[in-house]
Amino acid sequence: MKKKLRSEREKYLLSLKKQSTKVHAIRLAILIGFFGLWQILAYTETIDDFITSSPVRIVKMLRELLSSGIFVHIATTLYECILGFIIATVVGSLIAVWLWWSETARRVLEPYLVVLNSLPKIALGPVIIIWVGAGAKAIIMMTVLICIIVTVISVLSGFMECDKDKILLLRSMGASKLQILTKLILPGSLPNFMSVIKINVGLAWVGAIMGEYLVSSAGLGYLIIYGGQVFKLDLVMASTLILCLLAALMYIVVAVIEKRICRFR
Amino acid sequence: MEILQLKNVSLTYQTRTEETVAVDDVSFGVKEGEFVVIVGPSGCGKTSVLSLAGGLIKPTSGQITLDGKPVETNSKIGYMLQHDTLFEWRTIEKNVMLGLEVQKNRDTYAKNYAHDLLKKYGLYDFRKHYPSQLSGGMRQRAALIRTLALRPRLLLLDEAFSALDFQTRMEVCDDVHSIIKSEGKTALLVTHDISEAISLADRIVVLSKRPAKVKSLYTVNLDGKTPFERRENKEFSVWFDRIWRDIS
Ligand SMILES: Nc1ncnc2c1ncn2[C@@H]1O[C@H](COP(=O)(O)OP(=O)(O)OP(=O)(O)O)[C@@H](O)[C@H]1O
């Protein structure tokens, strides 16, 4: 009987393993298929690789870039992206805390938040450049603007969703408002906060690249725009690829942190 | 000696659209060591009476005293709600210590008492677990221990068992009753479940439909040590009929 149970379990685990191997294999196949097809089409001159580039040309370009200071560009974009992300997340969360604390502030500012949220931030580009100058500052500013409103709205709504009974319980223990914030609201919103951060990571890249499109003399966004202007599609594609890798890396870092923090689930 | 005393207490809720009279001239008391149960139809104002008794809301008129002094939210009152309201991100141990933490009580004596309670009521081995790893009954027990850890003079329980399935409810009901009795605590419980009221109460306060008024007061002298034994008692159904008629 025991043996049979065990083999059932083994069967189950085996099927799980099979399933996940299958998923991974298909994922890989899509990637290889995509680049393979691209390369074949370019090689057979079905498509014009001057316009579409090709995997081989991209690899060549990557090699070239590696030996000619691509890291300056990566560092520039990373710096703008990460700094903008941190400022937006910290300041946005602090504003959310303030709005949670003061019902008056919350009610007063609600329509402004809604309007600012739906405003395409890129429209503010010219204003930003005039105010803070055309440089890294403007790009960081753009990143912050794109992330911060979403941060405030999502973090605040996480705070407001908190279980009323738990607030009641703390109040009955004689907790102060500050204690309700630190013992309940903040730790309780951690899962929500992590998903806000995930969204922000994505938005920060949008902000940094968009900022670089507007004004820049370095960075991956700059390379892409520059490559487009001088019709070097290899450069455009190679930079885009690096961007993909960096964005994925940052997402993985956040996901790992999330797993560490939200152990209780 | 009365611990809690409500005298001609009324409460009117004000909202943007209307005003609701929830409690109308309610008076009753709870004596030391007593288990008093408030029953009433749903929506009649039971939770409001309990919140008033706990000092969480102020009455529109009337007096509420705890040990002879006007109530306020403090360590003397322990609350237990329908849902266990354990904090999912804290271990059971940390949950139980929540009240002590809030009141900045770093007394080792208080901490030891909380640990003793965990041991006595079978949760010590689970102290490092998170609430999601415990059954509904165990969670409710943990919530009770969290409340008891503050050594409250008076326990207020609001439909504390309603969220549980029937089987667990019977068990937890027995559990909570025996814990409260063996710790010698005074308790005021609110429920809409008449059988639950009869099986637990030393005294029953029956409230009318909203606005809540005291319809009748009973001293229940049913034999039986535990709620379960009481339910087996022949007179149980007599009591049930009496109160059921009162309410409807
Ligand atoms: N904060 C509030 N503001 C306005 N009205 C309220 C508030 N709390 C309760 N009420 C109203 O007061 C009345 C009594 O509510 P209460 O929650 O005390 O009843 P209850 O007997 O506990 O109900 P239930 O059986 O649903 O638990 C209800 O009509 C309710 O709508």
Ligand SMILES: [Mg+2]
């Ligand atoms: Mg209620």
